[in-house]
Amino acid sequence: GESVGLHLPTLSVQEGDNSIINCAYSNSASDYFIWYKQESGKGPQFIIDIRSNMDKRQGQRVTVLLNKTVKHLSLQIAATQPGDSAVYFCAASKAAGNKLTFGGGTRVLVKP
Amino acid sequence: DAGVIQSPRHEVTEMGQEVTLRCKPISGHDYLFWYRQTMMRGLELLIYFNNNVPIDDSGMPEDRFSAKMPNASFSTLKIQPSEPRDSAVYFCASSLTSGRLNEQFFGPGTRLTVL
Numbered sequence: 417g418e419s420v421g422l423h424l425p426t427l428s429v430q431e432g433d434n435s436i437i438n439c440a441y442s443n444s445a446s447d448y449f450i451w452y453k454q455e456s457g458k459g460p461q462f463i464i465d466i467r468s469n470m471d472k473r474q475g476q477r478v479t480v481l482l483n484k485t486v487k488h489l490s491l492q493i494a495a496t497q498p499g500d501s502a503v504y505f506c507a508a509s510k511a512a513g514n515k516l517t518f519g520g521g522t523r524v525l526v527k528p
Numbered sequence: 529d530a531g532v533i534q535s536p537r538h539e540v541t542e543m544g545q546e547v548t549l550r551c552k553p554i555s556g557h558d559y560l561f562w563y564r565q566t567m568m569r570g571l572e573l574l575i576y577f578n579n580n581v582p583i584d585d586s587g588m589p590e591d592r593f594s595a596k597m598p599n600a601s602f603s604t605l606k607i608q609p610s611e612p613r614d615s616a617v618y619f620c621a622s623s624l625t626s627g628r629l630n631e632q633f634f635g636p637g638t639r640l641t642v643l
Contacts, residue, residue, distance in 0.1 A: 459635050
């Protein structure tokens with residue numbers, strides 16, 4: 417089966433610094449990868465996605481990098497702000513259907 | 529749009545009681561997902577529907593859990609009888625086939641506590 421996991425359960429970062437959150441996946445058949453942000457008391461919120469035919473995609477202050485060779489995914493947040501404090505999940509799916517498998521989550525704490 | 533709506537937001541019940549969680553997906557979305565989130569197991573997919581038809585229920589823990597989607601704007605997740613280990617936050621999410629690929633919009637969740 418497919419499994420998606422995270423390297424670090426908690427990341428503490430100084431406000432203004434860049435954050436990097438890592439994720440490993442096990443199923444080489446995974447075609448789509450998504451990062452979600454979950455704030456306390458809320459449901460996960462979509463941040464950015466990437467297809468397996470890409471190795472980098474940029475959004476507003478966020479960049480997702482995909483290394484299919486080692487089945488590794490990362491999310492980079494530039495100039496981390498207090499509002500970025502949350503739990504971040506990576507998720508993966510295969511080409512068929514919309515079923516996502518979520519990783520365990522990394523908590524990001526932004527220090528003022 | 530109001531987004532995905534879930535009710536109740538909090539539910540406290542006693543072991544053995546029936547619990548019904550409700551979800552209204554975003555209008556026009558054709559996929560609906562039920563997830564359970566716990567500290568120990570993270571975010572788990574329980575079941576999902578496409579055009580009101582259950583597609584994959586392999587994540588449903590056991591026969592005590594059942595889900596229905598009688599129409600495109602409403603779904604229920606029922607636990608009967610409930611047990612303390614069912615305590616978790618249950619999320620409903622919806623997505624659109626023609627939208628951003630695999631982007632699921634999550635509701636605020638229902639926090640269930642079974643005593």
